[in-house]
Amino acid sequence: MAIKVRIPTPLQKLTGNQGEIDAKGVTVNEVLADLEKQFPGIKGRLYDEKGALRRFINFYVNNEDIRFLKGETTPIKEGDELSIVPAIAGGVGVTGR
Amino acid sequence: MKIESLLEAVGKTPLVPIRHIGQEIKALHSGQVKIYAKLEYFNPGGSVKDRPAARMVQEGIRSGQLTKDKTILDATSGNTGIAYAWIGAALGYKVELVMPENVSLQRKEMILACGAKITYSSPMEGSDGAIRLVKKIAENKKDYFFPDQYNNPMNPQAHYDSTGVEIWEETKGQITHFVAGIGTSGTIMGTGRRLKTFNKKIQIIAVEPNDPLHGLEGLKHMASAIVPGIYKEKELDDKFQMATEPAYEICQRLAREEGLVVGHSSGAAMLAALKIAETLKEGLIVALFPDHGSRYLGHS
Ligand SMILES: Cc1ncc(COP(=O)(O)O)c(C=O)c1O
Numbered sequence: 001m002a003i004k005v006r007i008p009t010p011l012q013k014l015t016g017n018q019g020e021i022d023a024k025g026v027t028v029n030e031v032l033a034d035l036e037k038q039f040p041g042i043k044g045r046l047y048d049e050k051g052a053l054r055r056f057i058n059f060y061v062n063n064e065d066i067r068f069l070k071g072e073t074t075p076i077k078e079g080d081e082l083s084i085v086p087a088i089a090g091g092v093g094v095t096g097r
Numbered sequence: 098m099k100i101e102s103l104l105e106a107v108g109k110t111p112l113v114p115i116r117h118i119g120q121e122i123k124a125l126h127s128g129q130v131k132i133y134a135k136l137e138y139f140n141p142g143g144s145v146k147d148r149p150a151a152r153m154v155q156e157g158i159r160s161g162q163l164t165k166d167k168t169i170l171d172a173t174s175g176n177t178g179i180a181y182a183w184i185g186a187a188l189g190y191k192v193e194l195v196m197p198e199n200v201s202l203q204r205k206e207m208i209l210a211c212g213a214k215i216t217y218s219s220p221m222e223g224s225d226g227a228i229r230l231v232k233k234i235a236e237n238k239k240d241y242f243f244p245d246q247y248n249n250p251m252n253p254q255a256h257y258d259s260t261g262v263e264i265w266e267e268t269k270g271q272i273t274h275f276v277a278g279i280g281t282s283g284t285i286m287g288t289g290r291r292l293k294t295f296n297k298k299i300q301i302i303a304v305e306p307n308d309p310l311h312g313l314e315g316l317k318h319m320a321s322a323i324v325p326g327i328y329k330e331k332e333l334d335d336k337f338q339m340a341t342e343p344a345y346e347i348c349q350r351l352a353r354e355e356g357l358v359v360g361h362s363s364g365a366a367m368l369a370a371l372k373i374a375e376t377l378k379e380g381l382i383v384a385l386f387p388d389h390g391s392r393y394l395g396h397s
Pocket residue numbers: 144146174175176177278279280281282283284285314315316360362363387388
């Protein structure tokens with residue numbers, strides 16, 4: 001099943017300049033693992049040395065910050081959208097204002 | 098202190114010694130090497146960007162390009178926007194800013210509080226997205242005054258005329274190294290250029306993120322970003338690349354061990370200052386701290 005993943009400009013070198021990628025998985029972790037399979041090297045940019053998602057990158061499932069859901073284990077289903085958004089000054093979100 | 102206009106309160110910020118962090122470095126412990134921080138959060142708008150914003154607006158008025166019927170328009174990731182917003186309100190000009198949608202709520206609210214308008218660019222494209230969008234908005238429109246902070250010589254000039262002189266005088270000419278992050282590069286270019294006129298041996302060292310994907314707000318990874326017109330890499334003596342996480346960690350230490358609550362780009366400058374200190378027998382390093390840490394609170 002396909003999840004649409006939105007890739008920020010600074011990572012598009014790794015995805016062949018694509019801003020949207022289809023990936024598989026039933027949790028955020030699984031979708032990101034599938035992304036790594038498609039584009040080796042991307043995982044190291046998203047996770048720190050300790051294996052946690054980097055603090056300065058925000059992940060949204062359909063515009064909901066996964067920090068307020070279940071973090072890396074947030075469930076995700078076909079048709080959902082996962083956005084990877086670098087935090088700017090503690091950016092509050094894709095839609096937050 | 099009585100002043101006639103809030104713009105007179107821009108600049109003349111404190112320069113304070115770092116007293117506790119880095120004591121494991123011999124030359125710092127013995128006092129042969131010293132690190133000082135220039136605290137730009139003392140500006141009225143809370144950041145270093147008050148200096149260039151005030152200068153660009155004043156120059157616009159002086160040259161006749163900015164008149165009361167026009168709106169000040171520029172791209173910003175936050176601090177310059179806050180500066181334009183309060184300066185515009187103080188002087189009676191309308192302000193419109195283009196910034197990435199994922200800029201923090203605090204920043205947006207400060208700008209809106211001053212009555213400025215915000216147009217959002219894509220959160221996926223960072224500050225370069227805002228630069229591209231502002232150019233489209235400014236194109237062929239006569240009702241805007243577009244200072245274009247990335248290409249306006251008055252941006253570094255503000256630092257040439259203020260920051261550079263202040264640091265030279267405050268250190269009584271003892272400064273040997275100047276360290277600052279690069280965003281538009283106005284700070285490092287203007288301050289560096291002025292310090293070199295006083296003593297060309299002073300080392301000018303820039304700090305940038307080590308990766309295009311980073312969390313050092315206000316800084317640009319030059320190799321992957323739209324390079325500002327005012328940026329002249331040749332004039333730098335060195336450039337350090339910093340990772341985001343260590344910069345976040347040193348910010349915590351600056352707060353706990355020095356009482357300095359500063360933004361992440363200040364942390365990156367502090368890390369560079371410590372690296373330089375390790376290589377010196379004697380010297381006086383000045384690191385510029387662009388803004389206050391309260392702008393980043395609420396960040397997980
Ligand atoms: C927090 C912060 N740090 C550093 C900088 C970089 O300063 P400059 O644009 O003078 O290079 C900025 C500029 O926007 C900033 O907002």
